[in-house]
Amino acid sequence: xxxxxxxxxxxxxxxxxxxxxxxxxxxxxxxxxxxxxxxxxxxxxxxxxxxxxxxxxxxxxxxxxxxxxxxxxxxxxxxxxxxxxxxxxxxxxxxxxxxxxxxxxxxxxxxxxxxxxxxxxxxxxxxxxxxxxxxxxxxxxxxxxxxxxxxxxxxxxxxxxxxxxxxxxxxxxxxxxxxxxxxxxxxxxxxxxxxxxxxxxxxxxxxxxxxxxxxxxxxxxxxxxxxxxxxxxxxxxxxxxxxxxxxxxxxxxxxxxxxxxxxxxxxxxxxxxxxxxxxxxxxxxxxxxxxxxxxxxxxxxxxx
Amino acid sequence: xxxxxxxxxxxxxxxxxxxxxxxxxxxxxxxxxxxxxxxxxxxxxxxxxxxxxxxxxxxxxxxxxxxxxxxxxxxxxxxxxxxxxxxxxxxxxxxxxxxxxxxxxxxxxxxxxxxxxxxxxxxxxxxxxxxxxxxxxxxxxxxxxxxxxxxxxxxxxxxxxxxxxxxxxxxxxxxxxxxxxxxxxxxxxxxxxxxxxxxxxxxxxxxxxxxxxxxxxxxxxxxxxxxxxxxxxxxxxxxxxxxxxxxxxxxxxxxxxxxxxxxxxxxxxxxxxxxxxxxxxxxxxxxxxxxxxxxxxxxxxxxxxxxxxxxxxxxxxxxxxxxxxxxxxxxxxxxxxxxxxxxxxxxxxxxxxxxxxxxxxxxxxxxxxxxxxxxxxxxxxxxxxxxxxxxxxxxxxxxxxxxxxxxxxxxxxxxxxxxxxxxxxxxxxxxxxxxxxxxxxx
Numbered sequence: 190x191x192x193x194x195x196x197x198x199x200x201x202x203x204x205x206x207x208x209x210x211x212x213x214x215x216x217x218x219x220x221x222x223x224x225x226x227x228x229x230x231x232x233x234x235x236x237x238x239x240x241x242x243x244x245x246x247x248x249x250x251x252x253x254x255x256x257x258x259x260x261x262x263x264x265x266x267x268x269x270x271x272x273x274x275x276x277x278x279x280x281x282x283x284x285x286x287x288x289x290x291x292x293x294x295x296x297x298x299x300x301x302x303x304x305x306x307x308x309x310x311x312x313x314x315x316x317x318x319x320x321x322x323x324x325x326x327x328x329x330x331x332x333x334x335x336x337x338x339x340x341x342x343x344x345x346x347x348x349x350x351x352x353x354x355x356x357x358x359x360x361x362x363x364x365x366x367x368x369x370x371x372x373x374x375x376x377x378x379x380x381x382x383x384x385x386x387x388x389x390x391x392x393x394x395x396x397x398x399x400x401x402x403x404x405x406x407x408x409x410x411x412x413x414x415x416x417x418x419x420x421x422x423x424x425x426x427x428x429x430x431x432x433x434x435x436x437x438x439x440x441x442x443x444x445x446x447x448x449x450x451x452x453x454x455x456x457x458x459x460x461x462x463x464x465x466x467x468x469x470x471x472x473x474x475x476x477x478x479x480x481x482x483x484x485x486x487x488x489x490x491x492x493x
Numbered sequence: 494x495x496x497x498x499x500x501x502x503x504x505x506x507x508x509x510x511x512x513x514x515x516x517x518x519x520x521x522x523x524x525x526x527x528x529x530x531x532x533x534x535x536x537x538x539x540x541x542x543x544x545x546x547x548x549x550x551x552x553x554x555x556x557x558x559x560x561x562x563x564x565x566x567x568x569x570x571x572x573x574x575x576x577x578x579x580x581x582x583x584x585x586x587x588x589x590x591x592x593x594x595x596x597x598x599x600x601x602x603x604x605x606x607x608x609x610x611x612x613x614x615x616x617x618x619x620x621x622x623x624x625x626x627x628x629x630x631x632x633x634x635x636x637x638x639x640x641x642x643x644x645x646x647x648x649x650x651x652x653x654x655x656x657x658x659x660x661x662x663x664x665x666x667x668x669x670x671x672x673x674x675x676x677x678x679x680x681x682x683x684x685x686x687x688x689x690x691x692x693x694x695x696x697x698x699x700x701x702x703x704x705x706x707x708x709x710x711x712x713x714x715x716x717x718x719x720x721x722x723x724x725x726x727x728x729x730x731x732x733x734x735x736x737x738x739x740x741x742x743x744x745x746x747x748x749x750x751x752x753x754x755x756x757x758x759x760x761x762x763x764x765x766x767x768x769x770x771x772x773x774x775x776x777x778x779x780x781x782x783x784x785x786x787x788x789x790x791x792x793x794x795x796x797x798x799x800x801x802x803x804x805x806x807x808x809x810x811x812x813x814x815x816x817x818x819x820x821x822x823x824x825x826x827x828x829x830x831x832x833x834x835x836x837x838x839x840x841x842x843x844x845x846x847x848x849x850x851x852x853x854x855x856x857x858x859x860x861x862x863x864x865x866x867x868x869x870x871x872x873x874x875x876x877x878x879x880x881x882x883x884x885x886x887x888x889x890x891x892x893x894x895x896x897x898x899x900x901x902x903x904x905x906x907x908x909x910x911x912x913x914x915x916x917x918x919x920x921x922x923x924x925x926x927x928x929x930x931x932x933x934x935x
Contacts, residue, residue, distance in 0.1 A: 243932065247592055247617040268924035337760040338703075339768055351760035354706065354906055440707060440763060444903030444914070459589050461892040462617070463928075 240468035247462070258469035269457070273470055275445055276453035277477070279435070283449060284428040287364045291424045292417075295372050299379035300405075313380070317373035324370075324433030331366045332438050354442045363434050363447065371427070375420050382416030383409065418489045422482060429478055450474050539572075540835045542828040546576040547836060548601035550591060551815075552584035556786040560850035567846075568839050575832045591820070592619045598823040603833045606653060608644040608814040609884045609891055615647040616888035616933040620818040622650040630654075630838050637855050644883040645816050653816035654837055655855030657847060659782045660812035660881055661713050662874035663802060667795035669776040673697035680777075680797065684804040691756040694776050701776040703766035704748045704757040706905035708898045710766075711748075713811035714779050715901050718744030720882045721805030726894065731887035731926055736897055737912075737919035740805070745904050745911035747804060752907070760906060770796075781813070782874045785851040798870050800877045812881035814855065817841075853878065889929035893922040 215222075240258050242251045261267040262274075302313050319327065334341050335352035343350055352362040390408045399407065410417075432451045435441060441448030450470070458467030553561050558581055565579050580601065582590060588610060594600040606614060614620045627633070634642045637655050645653035667677035673694045681687040694701035705711040716726060724740025727733070735741070751757040767784070769775035771791050778784075779801060788796050801810045817837045819830065840847070844854040845864050853875040854860050866872050884890045900918035903909040909917075 245617065245932065247596055247619065248932070268921055268928060271921070332763060336762040336765050336768075338758045338762065339765050339772075339774070340762075351762075353762050354760040441899075442706060442902055443906040443908045445899045456895070460895075461889065461925075462592075462613075463932075 236468045236471065239464055240466075240472055242465045243463075244465035244468070245462045246464065251465075254465065258466045259473070261466065262469060262473060269466060269470075272445065272448075272453060273450075276448050276450040277474070279447055280429055280431065280450040280474075282360060283363060283431055283435075283447075284425060286360055287367055287428045287431075288421070288424050290364060290368045291371065291375055291428070292421055294368060295375035295420075296379050296413075298372065298376045299383060300409075302376070303380060303383050313377075316376055319370045320373040322370070325437060327366065327370050328434055328437035331362070335362050335366075335438075353439050356443065356446060359439050359442065359447045363431075363438060366438060367428075367431070367434055375424065378416060378420055379413065382413045386412035414489070418486070421489075422485055425481060425485065426478065429474075429481075540575055540828075540832050542574070542831060544574045544576070545826070545828050545832045546578060547603060547829060547832055548580065549577050549603055549836070550580045550582065550587065550601040551605040552582055552587040553605075554581055554583055555783065557783065557850040557852070560847060564840055564843060564846055567843070568836060571839075572832075572835065575835065577836055592617060595619045595820050600820040600822065602822070602829055603817060603819045603836065605656065605815045606818045608641075608653065608655075608816055608886075609894075611645055611653045611816060611818065612647040612886045612890065613888045613933075614818070615650075615652040618821055620652050621821055622652055623654060623819060624651045626819070626834050626837070627651050627654065629834060630841075636857055638857065638878050638881075640881055640883055641812075641814050641855055641878075644814060644886055647886050647888070653818050654841065656815045656817055656841065656844060657852035657855050658812050658814045658875075658878065658881065659852050660810045660874055660877050661710060661717055661779050661801060662782055662798045662810075662877075663800065664770060664778045664780050664784060664788065664796060664798045666770055666773055666776055667797055669694070669699060669701075669773050673699060673776070675776075677795070677797070680799050681802050682799075683802060687802040687804065690776070691751070691754075695755055699776060700758050700774070701756050702751050703761045703769050703775045703778070704751045704905050705761045705763075705766040706902040707763050708901075709764070710780050710811075711901050711905060712894075712898050713781070715741075715744050715748060715897070716811045716882065717779070717801055717809055718747055718804055720809035721801075721803060721807060723806055726882075726897065727885050727887075727890070727922075727926075729885055731885040731890055731893070732930075734893060734919045734922040734926065736922075737915035741915050742912050743805070745901065745915060748901075749904055749907070749911055752905070782853060782871065783851045785870045798873050800873065808877070808880040810877045810881055812877075812883065814883070815852070816855075887929075888933035889925075892929060893925045896922045896925065 241253060241255060243254050243258075244251050261269055264270055298316055302309060302316065332353060333339075335343075337343070337349075337351035337354055340352065342352065350358050352358050386409065390412070391404060394404050394408050430451055431449050432455070435447050435449045436452050439447045441452065451474075454467050454470045454474070457470065458464050549565065551561065562579060565577050569575070569577055584607075587604075591600065591604065592614070600619075606620070611620070615622075632654065636642075638658075641655050641658055645651055645655060663680065665677075665680050670677040670680070670690075673690075673696070675690055675693055681690045691701040705714075719726065719736060719741050722740035722743045724735065724738055724744070726736045726741075728735055752759055766775065766778050767780060770778035770780075771788070771794060785798070788794060800808070817840075819833055822829075841856055842859075844852075844856055845859050845862065848854050848859070848865055848868055848871050851871065853871060854865060859865055860875060860878065865875070884894060896918045897915075900909075900914040904911045904914040908914075
């Protein structure tokens with residue numbers, strides 16, 4: 190495409206450089222923009238339209254209901270109010286509990302794995318390994334290990350904890366399994382970020398008499414800021430979109446309290462075929478995530 | 494079923510029936526004509542048209558899959574002009590995929606649906622009415638059992654032909670019963686006997702019946718007990734829910750009491766009740782007939798199965814049923830429809846093979862046959878056939894019954910009292926039923 194543009198540009202001898210110069214970036218972006226438009230933007234706008242209807246793609250009647258799907262979410266007497274906000278709460282709790290661990294622990298692991306020692310490659314592989322497992326494998330395995338009455342974990346600890354069927358232990362299990370599973374991913378990103386910090390900065394710090402802690406605070410952390418922003422943002426979004434663990438590990442127990450918003454939206458939309466209502470819920474969730482992301486960006490910008 | 498008594502005239506009638514079925518698949522209009530014409534058609538037991546291939550989708554991902562695959566292979570071998578190809582999906586995926594495929598004009602020709610999904614898919618026009626198939630195949634209520642046969646009817650039209658029934662049964666670990674001094678060959682049959690047995694087991698240090706808070710099979714146990722106490726989950730026309738009435742509260746209380754009396758541990762995890770039966774930590778597990786082949790595969794396990802004990806005032810048990818459905822096509826093909834009928838009839842006639850997969854054949858003639866009675870475990874569970882309950886055949890009924898699952902979960906995990914959990918759920922279920930009436934038309 191780029192060559193085509195260039196040729197077209199030379200044909201018009203009057204303003205060749207300006208013309209091709211203006212179009213080039215867009216042409217380079219075009220393949221992505223087409224995909225983004227077709228698979229993200231268009232469905233998103235279509236979803237907004239769907240959310241204004243009582244929508245079932247197989248029924249001929251799809252009555253326009255205005256904002257009813259949205260007002261139902263804020264009306265305590267509606268069929269969805271209780272379950273929707275319980276699921277939003279579950280998503281919020283999980284995000285709040287999991288993000289700190291998923292941001293801090295991998296940083297510690299990356300710091301350790303960044304030092305030279307025997308078997309370093311092996312340990313790097315070891316920490317990353319769980320991430321390659323599928324969510325079904327991870328959850329089925331942990332569901333059996335954490336079983337309240339038959340599980341190996343309780344047996345080893347000599348405890349009687351209902352990891353998968355009671356609160357707050359359900360959250361401990363969900364967060365713990367998620368951290369075990371995805372820690373390697375953030376760890377690898379931190380590790381890559383650390384290797385991008387120029388060695389000279391550490392040398393200079395040493396010359397200034399900095400100890401380990403001062404090096405970490407004044408060189409490593411500032412050097413990781415862009416990486417940190419990326420990690421925090423993607424981790425918040427990933428945690429807010431948690432699905433498989435809640436679906437498989439706890440099945441929402443007890444009484445739906447660990448059922449996340451995504452699980453509930455899926456049940457509304459694809460099991461009950463109430464796609465208008467499910468779309469409205471998605472938009473409320475999206476809005477909440479946008480607000481969180483904006484705050485997140487502000488915080489990181491404010492500190493610099 | 495036999496191929497001998499087939500005449501040319503019957504074949505002709507068959508083609509006509511298929512043609513008419515095609516007509517009524519397109520729109521609601523010509524259905525009356527269909528009923529008049531097809532009454533005279535005969536049973537399609539063979540197919541003489543050009544070679545056709547049929548796509549047959551189902552969700553037999555477990556031990557039942559290979560049995561169905563073998564039946565399909567046998568059918569293909571016996572019918573050179575019909576080639577059935579079977580595709581298996583997880584049930585949850587299947588129910589999401591099939592409507593989308595049908596809407597896109599890429600749907601399979603025929604498939605299997607659970608009986609409580611038939612009405613929803615009929616309302617959403619995913620499946621075709623099959624009254625004329627039933628007539629053409631000479632099938633009637635007498636060939637099956639009334640509740641199973643009636644369960645495939647939505648708004649006066651039949652949409653499904655029953656293949657099997659899969660009820661809940663009481664599985665028990667013989668070794669554990671012996672250990673507690675109970676007769677392993679004479680498991681409890683009544684509520685008193687059952688509780689007495691649990692008390693004996695408790696004395697021997699065994700928690701006999703693990704009360705599971707999860708739908709598999711907690712909601713089936715709850716439903717069975719509720720119907721045993723003379724209750725109903727929903728009104729017959731599904732206008733309101735009725736599970737929070739006295740029989741429902743009694744049923745759920747009975748399950749929660751198992752925990753309070755020490756017959757069950759607290760906080761039972763998913764599938765833990767079934768695992769506990771296998772490793773000798775529990776004595777009883779009320780589970781589906783499909784568990785038969787799983788338990789057969791467990792080494793050194795001495796087990797048996799019996800009908801559910803009668804805890805309430807009358808016998809009752811949960812059951813599901815796999816039923817054949819034919820999917821709507823953009824361009825209906827009479828030959829395929831005829832072939833599909835031949836297939837359904839053939840499989841139904843050979844469902845004794847299917848029974849071995851751990852099912853009760855829907856067809857009475859096969860159920861009463863010596864060959865089925867020789868399948869000891871299946872026959873024991875099958876003896877409950879006249880006491881089974883099914884959900885009302887109303888579109889979207891699954892949405893309302895999912896609410897019950899949540900209430901059972903909260904009550905058995907001791908988060909809410911049975912009455913509170915059920916009353917809250919009933920209020921929600923009633924709203925969902927009302928929404929669905931509006932959506933699908935009452």
